[in-house]
Amino acid sequence: MTTERLSIAAFLILIAVISILLIRTARLVAKSGDSGAVLLLFALISLLVNDFYWIAYEALRPDIRMPFAANEFGEAAFYLLFCSAVSAVFRDRGEGRTEGIWAAVFALASVGLWIAWSGEWVQDLMAAPVHVYCLYVTAVSLRRGDALSPREWRLWGGAAAALIAMQTAIFFVPGGLKSSLDLACYLLMFSVQAVLIVKAVRAIGSGMPAKTQLALSLGAMVWSVSVVYMSAGYWYVTGLLCEAVSMSAVQISFEREILR
Amino acid sequence: MIYAENIFICIAVPLLISLLFAEGSARGFIASFLTGTAVCLLSAYISGFLQIVSGMSVGDTAVFLSPVVEEIMKFLPMLFVLFIFMPEDSGLFIAAIGIGAGFATFENCCYLLSSGAASLRYMLIRGLAVGVMHIISMLTLAFGLVLVRRVRLLSLPGIAGAFSLSVIFHGLYNLLVSEPGISSAIGYILPLATAALLYFPYRSLRRTGVLF
Secondary structure, X not given: OOHHHHHHHHHHHHHHHHHXXXXXXXXXXXXXXXXXXXXXXXXXXXXXXXXXXXXXXXXXXXXXXXXXXXHHHHHHHXXXXXXXXXXXXXXXXXXXXXXXXXXXXXXXXXXXXXXXXHOOHHHHHHXXXXXXXXXXXXXXXXXXXXXOOHHHHHHHHHHHXXXXXXXXXXXXXXXXXXXXXXXXXXXXHHHHHHHHHHHHHHHHHHOOOHHHHHHHHHHHHHHHHHXXXXXXXXXXXXXXXXXXXXXXXXXXXXXXXXXX | OOOHHHHHHHHHHHHHHHHXXXXXXXXXXXXXXXXXXXXXXXXXXXXXXXXXXXXXXXXXXXXXXXXXXXXXXXXXXXXXXXXXXXXXXXXXXHHHHHHHHHHHHHHHHHHHHHHOOOOHHHHHHHHHHHHHHHHHHHHHHHHHHHHHHHHHOOOHHHHHHHHHHHHHHHHHHHHHHOOOOHHHHHHHHHHHHHHHHHHHHHHHHHHHOOOO
């Protein structure tokens, strides 16, 4: 199966997952009447409409590369509404700003790398504030949800710094070393992704506080978004599937937090 | 060629006069409607300018640029209402519906004059699809702003998120109707289907007191 077909299949799986999450969130809204839940519902609708836009574009204009278009706004809508809903859950505690700022620095470095790879200035610069905000909210939520130990914080920070350093180095090293570094980057990104997903799933299964579950799930989801943006081919498809899993974890933990 | 400015004057003058005699929410609606017609005219100028600058075709402009430009132009007066008048939730919805309806009405008038009103099918599409689409995108925006205000006291990301949702909805509609066939049919049904989908949670949220 070609990568393009696989990525369409992954998108269809993502749409199915989002639809199920949408139904669950709609029920949550009906049950709780919570404004945060309605915001989450709107965020999921944005993502669903955005995925439909992609599929419609692929079907209607398969040979024309999409320029700056409305779908950039669709993705932005999802992340902004979603993070607004989540940050409302954690607003009662004040700490975590330092971690948030470091996460924002990582986000800015990532955006710099996207621009260097793709040369798409407008799209990437528009995505930058959204990505920075998302990673800031994630780090603050992880801190306020007491989701990571000091050792895990150091490991996560180290992995993020190593990732940026290696990906920057790819631009300067000769051909043979380039592919090795590229593979090392993928292995590092997906190792962190696997750890975050396992931690989130275990937190949900073991009945940890709902806020901790939510923070860990959010961490896994936002990392998967970064992974998707930084990947190509089969790695990209795997990243999409990780996004589907972690998004489900976020919805489940958010629901638990609201109904708590 | 049509003279859009003349059409605007023709529509705006009676509305301006009626503003002098209307009170309360009726006055708010008329003012919003008038604003909607004005931003439609300005959007046409800006989209036309960007089309020339970018070198895009008319079709590509409608798919890629117009949704963004038009939603930004409708969003700006909403922001003005939100921050200057700080209305209740119901006032925000009235402003959104007025701006959307004014925008759709002016756009429909211009199309009627440029393409004629002989085809009932075309008129139904203009009225039920495009007209409803502008109102739905504005309602979505108002819905989002009300929710953001509830949850986080008007955070910038929340406002931007609500705006972005209206852009992607408009963008999907324009993309679907850009090609003939089944995609157009889906596109024409989309606004009415969304209106039906929005109506039930809207009523339910009003009944449970989540919305005004």
